[in-house]
Amino acid sequence: MATTKTPRQELPNGTLEMLILKTISLGAMHGYGIAQHIQRVTDGVLSAEQGSLYPALERLLNKGHATAKWAQTPTGRQARFYAITASGRKQLAARVADYEQVSLAIGRLLEA
Amino acid sequence: MATTKTPRQELPNGTLEMLILKTISLGAMHGYGIAQHIQRVTDGVLSAEQGSLYPALERLLNKGHATAKWAQTPTGRQARFYAITASGRKQLAARVADYEQVSLAIGRLLEA
DNA sequence: CTTCATATGTAGATCATCTACCTATAGTCC
DNA sequence: GGACTATAGGTAGATGATCTACATATGAAG
Secondary structure (H helix, E strand, O other): OOOOOOOOOOOOOOHHHHHHHHHHOOOOEEHHHHHHHHHHHOOOOOOOOHHHHHHHHHHHHHOOOEEEEEEEOOOOOEEEEEEEOHHHHHHHHHHHHHHHHHHHHHHHHHHO | OOOOOOOOOOOOOOHHHHHHHHHHOOOOEEHHHHHHHHHHHOOOOOOOOHHHHHHHHHHHHHOOOEEEEEEEOOOOOEEEEEEEOHHHHHHHHHHHHHHHHHHHHHHHHHHO
């Protein structure tokens, strides 16, 4: 049957966009690279699966928080490079502030 | 239009159950009291709305993580008091561990 | 007798995330 | 030539907790 425990909802809603924005704020990157970065930095704790990643990237484009252009990777492949925009940086800052506030609040509850 | 910004998804999925478990781990409490506790401790940053709270309490009952019985409040009202079970404490510990791992991972990404 | 705080619940919508699938190419090994 | 892996981008459909809004009831206060 291979029922696989399926660790549902590994990432809190809205967090993926924040992590993507943060990642491309360090420099333009393609989707595959973003996924690798997230996995590498978190030692595999977090992973951006394709089914979440690409829709999230599309949302960021639609909202104007990122731009994309096709270009060659160092290894000679075509890939879509995403870059953060000014509004993306604003959004990132806002999301991080929200996240930290909620995170602090949860921390306070768990300490009690 | 009154489009109301509606701060969607204030609480990450699954977190509410953890916060409820934590709250009733300090002593049996009724739903209204749980909501107040969460709001008070977090200075209003977090709030467990009825539409989220009561379904979450039902889920905890169904899973055996909590038990409930009707009793009188100090002010002479009928209320349903929820108490944590042994499996609830286990679940709480597991959730907290998960939360902290993810929290750390996100922190690492945001620091970079 | 009306209003407010307390107290419990339901109905329906939202929507990001997840699993699982498909396509394509460059490089390597046989 | 053929098979395979890593790289790269994407879609389809399901899930399901959370949210907004509503409905109900009662004790206390004015």
